[in-house]
Amino acid sequence: MKSKRIAVVVSAALLAGIAAEALAQQKPENYVRFRKANQQVVAFHMRELAPIVKSAKPDIAEATRVANVVATLAPVFAHGFPAGTGDGDTRARPEIWSQPDKFKQAMDRYIGEANKMLEVARSGNADGMRTQFGTLSKACDSCHDDFRRK
Template identity: 30%
Template sequence: MKKVALTCLTASLLFGSGMALADAAASVEYRQSVFKVVKWHMDSLGAMARGDVEFNADAAVHHARQVNAMSYMAQEGFGEGTLGGDAKPEIWSNWDQFAGGMERFQEVSGALVVAAEEGSLQALRPAVGQMGQTCRTCHDNFRN
């Protein structure tokens, strides 16, 4: 009976730790995917704001809304024990600061949507700049 119990315990520990590693790897992949989507949409908005491509009000609204949607998904990929990718360990040791940055991401991306919905390049430009600064601040603090 002791052998069976020991075998079951060993198997559960191995399986459980494997699941934790799989969950951590999946979390890293998830958050990297979310931020790739953000980058893709911000690249389009940035190109419009810089005048590299012609301003398109409908496209600006679409891209801004997608960035805003992703802002509410990003933090889900940073659970405890999910260190990896480009994330610095400071995320978990300074969680309140990181979480505040995620809230700022949501606020600023919401303002980006409002600016895009105005339908003018003049409204979009400063909002894109503010979004870029928000991203940069978080990257400086929490990304390798």
């Protein structure tokens, strides 16, 4: 009984070891690719959302589908910045790592506004969608001003 329990603990530790190794093996350039791909997909959907929220009678189902992509990818983006991924073919500024609290604030603001965008899209409120689209876009721009190279 006891040896069985030890075996379980040992195999769990082995699995954790394998997972840690897999993480460590992710190359820095993969993070850069992942960040850019994430942002390209987000930007594509923001461009889709723009004409929807500007219409007098927005298509609620379509607004919800598109806003859901942005709200889903925002917290995913937050995992794209481990230490050691600031070099190479990237526009990420070193302030991301030298001012982590400020960067986290910008990321949290973005995630919050993206979630609000999804809520208001679901509600179907046309004025609310327009306003929230502007607020969300400002969260993008503000982070780019501080943390993305020109």
